[in-house]
Amino acid sequence: MAKLTLRLTLIEIVLLLGALLVLGRAAQLQLIDGASWRAEADSVRKETLVLPARRGGIYDRNGVALALTQEYFEVGVAPNELRERAEDVKAIAAALGMRPSQVASDVRTRKWIGYRGPFSGSQVRTLRGRHGVHLEGHYARHYPAGSLARGVIGALRPDSARGVSGVEFALDSALTGVPGLAVVLKDRAGRRYASPARNEREPVAGRDVYLTIDAELQEIAERAMDEAITDYEASGGDVVVLDPATGELLALASRQTVEGQVVSTKASFFTDPFEPGSTAKLFTAAALLVRHRVTPTDAVFAENGVWQMPVNSRGDTRSIHDAHKSVGELTLAQAIQVSSNIAMAKFADRLSAVEQFEALRDFGFGSPTGVEYPSEARGVTRPPERWDGYSKASIAMGYEFQVTPIQLAAAYGSIANNGILLTPSLVREVRDPSGQVLYRHQPEPVRRAVPPEVAATLRQYLRSVVAAGGTAEGAQLRNYSLIGKTGTAVRNQGGVYKAGTYTASFAAIFPAEDPQLVVIVKVDNPGGVKVFGGQTAAPITRTMLEEALAARTSAIDRLRLGRPGQDTATVVRQPDAAPIDVASRDEIVSLPMLAEQVDPPGQSLVPNVAGTTLRRAANALHRRGFKVAVRGAGKVSRTTPAAGESERYGTVVTVWAE
Numbered sequence: 217m218a219k220l221t222l223r224l225t226l227i228e229i230v231l232l233l234g235a236l237l238v239l240g241r242a243a244q245l246q247l248i249d250g251a252s253w254r255a256e257a258d259s260v261r262k263e264t265l266v267l268p269a270r271r272g273g274i275y276d277r278n279g280v281a282l283a284l285t286q287e288y289f290e291v292g293v294a295p296n297e298l299r300e301r302a303e304d305v306k307a308i309a310a311a312l313g314m315r316p317s318q319v320a321s322d323v324r325t326r327k328w329i330g331y332r333g334p335f336s337g338s339q340v341r342t343l344r345g346r347h348g349v350h351l352e353g354h355y356a357r358h359y360p361a362g363s364l365a366r367g368v369i370g371a372l373r374p375d376s377a378r379g380v381s382g383v384e385f386a387l388d389s390a391l392t393g394v395p396g397l398a399v400v401l402k403d404r405a406g407r408r409y410a411s412p413a414r415n416e417r418e419p420v421a422g423r424d425v426y427l428t429i430d431a432e433l434q435e436i437a438e439r440a441m442d443e444a445i446t447d448y449e450a451s452g453g454d455v456v457v458l459d460p461a462t463g464e465l466l467a468l469a470s471r472q473t474v475e476g477q478v479v480s481t482k483a484s485f486f487t488d489p490f491e492p493g494s495t496a497k498l499f500t501a502a503a504l505l506v507r508h509r510v511t512p513t514d515a516v517f518a519e520n521g522v523w524q525m526p527v528n529s530r531g532d533t534r535s536i537h538d539a540h541k542s543v544g545e546l547t548l549a550q551a552i553q554v555s556s557n558i559a560m561a562k563f564a565d566r567l568s569a570v571e572q573f574e575a576l577r578d579f580g581f582g583s584p585t586g587v588e589y590p591s592e593a594r595g596v597t598r599p600p601e602r603w604d605g606y607s608k609a610s611i612a613m614g615y616e617f618q619v620t621p622i623q624l625a626a627a628y629g630s631i632a633n634n635g636i637l638l639t640p641s642l643v644r645e646v647r648d649p650s651g652q653v654l655y656r657h658q659p660e661p662v663r664r665a666v667p668p669e670v671a672a673t674l675r676q677y678l679r680s681v682v683a684a685g686g687t688a689e690g691a692q693l694r695n696y697s698l699i700g701k702t703g704t705a706v707r708n709q710g711g712v713y714k715a716g717t718y719t720a721s722f723a724a725i726f727p728a729e730d731p732q733l734v735v736i737v738k739v740d741n742p743g744g745v746k747v748f749g750g751q752t753a754a755p756i757t758r759t760m761l762e763e764a765l766a767a768r769t770s771a772i773d774r775l776r777l778g779r780p781g782q783d784t785a786t787v788v789r790q791p792d793a794a795p796i797d798v799a800s801r802d803e804i805v806s807l808p809m810l811a812e813q814v815d816p817p818g819q820s821l822v823p824n825v826a827g828t829t830l831r832r833a834a835n836a837l838h839r840r841g842f843k844v845a846v847r848g849a850g851k852v853s854r855t856t857p858a859a860g861e862s863e864r865y866g867t868v869v870t871v872w873a874e
Contacts, residue, residue: 263400268355269393270649271377272422274369274384276431277464277644277771281360283369283384285377285422288334290352295323297348304346311335311342365434367470367483368427368589368642382483383425383642386590390646393422423654426645428464430771433457436763437469438480440737440756443831445471445478448752449743454485454621455760456736459771460629460725462659463638465587465622466733466771472740486587489595489618490738493705494555494687494749495723496614498674499627500564501548503575505670509566515545516562523558527605534606536561536613539704539748540687553680555687555702561609569600572608578665579627580637581619586660587640595619614705625736627665628723631678632731635671637662675699679728688722691754693761696777700724700735700757702749707741717741722753726761730776735760759835766834766843768868822869824859825852833871848873 370382396419521541551559582597
């Protein structure tokens with residue numbers, strides 16, 4: 217009996233020790249090592265995923281999509297999870313555009329099937345919620361308008377959805393959304409399946425940005441630059457279209473020829489300064505008027521086109537030439553009209569270097585404009601203490617300082633806006649994903665560049681440039697008036713001015729009476745027989761405005777223009793001795809119509825444009841008062857309505873091309 221009791225006691229002790237060991241081990245696993253084991257189990261069974269947020273879209277001012285982020289899907293199929301295999305196979309094949317036999321073979325022979333696609337949301341719509349079909353979404357940036365305004369829009373990094381240039385970079389924080397978090401469960405094979413509480417945090421889409429760009433004007437501007445490269449054998453060029461009342465940029469086009477290839481993605485209108493040439497003569501004129509250094513009757517001798525300008529007390533001279541030879545004396549207004557270098561150099565001598573420099577500064581030169589674009593150039597404007605005996609004359613002619621096209625547009629915008637310099641803007645609105653407006657652009661005045669009466673006088677000067685005898689008389693429109701200034705500057709290459717190479721430009725304000733647009737056109741190094749701004753940039757400006765007026769939608773407010781045929785071009789004659797009365801009404805003089813342009817009242821004959829290029833066909837139709845729709849590409853074959861038919865102004869003529 218004693219032995220039995222001892223045995224039972226030993227067994228109890230062993231069992232107790234075993235229980236203590238089990239409890240100790242359990243305590244170690246649960247209390248001491250529990251966190252690490254739970255983490256390891258979760259890493260095998262669970263996975264936390266970052267749910268990407270949709271990047272905000274970029275649109276033009278009218279809602280035309282320029283950059284969108286769309287969701288694309290990869291499709292995974294787990295054959296053992298399919299409930300109705302035959303119907304599932306048919307649905308998968310139909311949705312993904314595959315042969316049912318191929319899908320059936322995959323389902324029969326494989327444990328997991330991955331179709332990478334990518335497939336759009338509409339393609340996989342019928343597969344959502346189907347057992348055994350797993351959808352994995354990815355976002356990709358898409359540019360519906362193709363290359364339109366790509367230099368402005370910019371691009372994303374190839375390895376991420378972050379902006380690297382243009383608006384994509386400048387407004388990256390607004391466009392980028394807030395990623396979400398999701399938890400998925402995995403089976404022993406590592407395959408994912410949704411957990412009951414999958415999403416810990418839903419992704420928040422980025423904000424949408426509406427630019428000030430008008431897509432139709434942008435297309436017109438880019439087409440004009442493409443044709444300038446061909447027609448004038450140019451190495452590049454820029455177009456800037458700005459609303460002078462708001463500072464909004466309506467079109468920005470840039471082209472450069474690099475090793476025989478035309479590059480359209482550079483934003484040289486923001487980043488590449490140039491010497492503006494005679495378009496800058498207006499700013500020296502502004503300084504003279506503001507400081508009352510000239511009267512309407514003051515005149516200087518034009519030296520018959522060649523002048524040896526004294527530059528120091530030692531008797532050194534500098535030879536100054538006028539491209540348009542002038543005989544006799546010229547007032548300041550006439551010097552602007554014929555773009556006389558000699559007269560402007562003589563008038564500039566009435567200013568000190570500081571006064572001339574301050575005028576450039578007041579118009580915004582030498583400082584970034586503040587437009588919402590990264591790496592904007594500030595231009596080059598040397599302080600007066602670094603000027604020499606040539607500098608005042610050179611700057612009066614548009615040399616020895618550099619401006620960007622956007623700075624030049626803003627400066628001319630201040631002249632159109634009664635002297636108020638505004639900050640140019642690319643962003644019109646920012647909206648949240650629900651469409652609520654978070655930001656709306658308001659005009660941002662920088663300073664008053666000149667008094668209103670001086671701005672009015674400068675506009676009077678510009679009228680004479682496009683009138684008979686001016687350097688841009690070929691730029692005037694048939695039914696509406698514009699004013700502007702031409703420029704032709706010899707190009708500086710490696711610190712040396714190279715004869716025979718030019719930068720041709722034209723700065724225009726349209727219309728003259730109630731400005732809505734400032735247009736800057738710059739043509740780099742035209743290589744044909746036409747090299748002056750009045751021969752190249754001015755005709756491009758006229759063509760662009762004609763196309764904009766004939767377009768179905770554009771930023772031009774036609775109600776402010778009046779009815780076509782009633783509003784006419786403005787020509788202002790400025791007698792040598794007559795004072796300029798800036799308060800008086802403009803004298804309106806109708807341009808004579810050519811005999812072949814006389815049409816029935818309110819109607820026009822459709823011209824025969826068969827066999828011509830689309831550009832020439834569009835120009836011919838626009839000049840006859842028609843709107844244009846294009847079908848096809850290449851040479852024009854016919855039009856609808858046909859050539860010779862009489863149609864009302866504003867009728868849409870469809871141009872059919874090969």
